[in-house]
Amino acid sequence: MLFRRSAKPLLGLDITTSSVKLIELSKSGETYRVEAFAAEATPLNAVNEKAIVDAQVVGEAVRRAVKRSGARSRDAAVAISGDAAITKIIQLPASFSESELEGQVALQADQYIPFPMEEVSYDFEVVGPTEHDPDMLDVLLVATRTENVEQRQAAVEAAGLKAVIVDVEAFTVENACQLLRHQMPEEGMGHNIAVMDFGASSTTFSVLRDLRVTYTRDFAFGGQQLTEEIMRTYGLTLEEAGRAKKEGGLPSNYEPEILEPFIDDMTQQVSRSLQFFLASGTNREQPEQILICGGCANIPGVADVIGSRVGIPTQVGNPLGMMKISSRARSQGVMKDATALLTACGLALRSFD
Incomplete structure (x- = not known):
């Protein structure tokens, strides 16, 4: 199913421990347009370290996302993690x-x-x-x-959809990185560009040369750690902590005591990933730019902090930056979630293979 061609639009469906994100794209000439989008919280313990534990419960979350998005397609592309x-x-x-x-x-x-x-x-x-x-x-x-394929097929079918393509996240990220070209020097050609995609419980670090992935590494780190720290410190439920993290309204000690140490951890993860990359082969050259994606990329000023500490120009990556957005997708808050849609966009692009 990995390299199957698609003859019609696909829903890019990114299923993680914290959320189900769904996006549908159309294309006119060289311009993409977001036709439909929705994000739905993943029920607690339904996904564990990228393995779907309860396909029925995940399927219900996908069904809710499909309904809210107004997406027309019933064919989906999903991904398994690179380490699987x-x-x-x-x-x-x-x-x-x-x-x-x-x-x-x-x-x-x-x-x-x-x-x-x-x-x-x-x-x-x-x-x-x-x-x-x-x-x-x-x-x-x-x-x-x-079983990795069947878990995802079962969840998609429980939502009333059909899994037409099962991709691998590393290929999906490479596919999606063409949507970040507008932020890269010379659209990425002739340059080493690092892309750090911070997920809920895991992060993917990739290095691209001429828009092709030459190195990738997955590791356990993500925004869930910040949510859990908020939950513990202020006695909130996981859901309340997640909402407070996004919407604000936390006490004045939040930034110096919780957020800043978390940004330090993010920076350390970037620095460590760069070291692993440079040590992974001969003639490895330091990337000339870092693009950070995922929910954590929305932390105000985080790109500037990372860039100044690792000494490499760093920006927040926006795969929707050059796209048109339908009014329906805009009303679902697609632009707020743009940085976290790298995998979902990479999957939706399989519509145009």
Whole structure:
């Protein structure tokens, strides 16, 4: 399902521990337009570290989001986390027909997948000729445990939708980064750009060169930690803490005692990710720009703090920055959530493959 082509609009559906975000895009020429959007809180404990624990409950949240958004499409694209997927470039003869490629991939997949093949879903796509051998093709093999796919299919079907594409978050982020080109020097061509997508419970750090991901790393850190600290300090429920974090109205000690230490933690995570990247291979060069996305990117002034401390120009990434917005999506507050829509947008872009 990963590399399947879509003939009609898809709902980009990003399911996380804290929320279900849904977006529907249309395209006219080179311009995208947000037709529909909604975000719905994920019921407590229904998603645990990107694994869907209760597909029925998640499906109900998706159903509510679909209804509020007014989206017309009933086909969806969803993603599994990068750490749940195995990716491998294999080389095969360029002379092979499509059916021969399929057969050879099936034979070779067993070598690279550390699970019994009957428990695995996999797909492949031809990347192009092998760099130093034009008689061979680079073929991308992607695999995951079938249960990871089935969890998402079950949640989508419980909402009355159909999961047409199951993608991998790392590919989704790469796809979505074309929507950040307007913020990059020379639209990202010839430059190393880092994208830090802060989620609720996990964060993805990616480095792009010519808009292609050359490095990616997922790690446990996210806005939920700030919400839980607010909850503990002020004796609020998780829901009340989440609302207070977004809407304000917390006591005067909130910024110096809770928010500023959290921004310090965010900066440390960026710094550590840059160190891991530079140590991950030879000839690694420091990124020339950092774009931060996710709910945490909305903290006032956070990009300036990170940029000054790590010494790299830093901006808040906005994938909707060059899009038109329908009045229906605007009324659902899509612009408030723009920084957190990288994955959902990357999935919705699969409509235009």
